[in-house]
């Protein structure tokens with residue numbers, strides 16, 4: 275079982291190679307972004323602030339843009355798959371989720387799979 279298959283939600287197909295395949299990524303809103311140097315997917319240090327208001331504000335624009343993206347679910351699943359390695363560094367807004375939110379999703383799925391395996395053996 276590959277990490278991609280392990281993490282993929284049932285209604286999203288993440289192909290082998292994931293984000294290394296440029297075909298679907300070209301559809302991303304972030305790919306056609308032209309308002310540089312602003313980069314809403316990599317906000318400033320307020321994104322990691324312990325102040326929830328500052329943190330939410332830092333991620334707001336990226337989250338809004340991801341919500342309007344035609345490949346949000348695919349992007350999220352692809353990133354979850356690529357981030358499944360223990361040493362992978364989660365960075366930036368992906369699929370409308372912050373690094374912390376993606377880590378929580380991955381952990382939730384890991385626990386769910388663990389419970390399912392345990393239930394299957396009892």
Ligand code: SF4
Nearest residue numbers: 302304340343349369
């Ligand atoms: S969901 Fe967000 S990060 Fe992913 S391709 Fe779309 S705009 Fe980019």
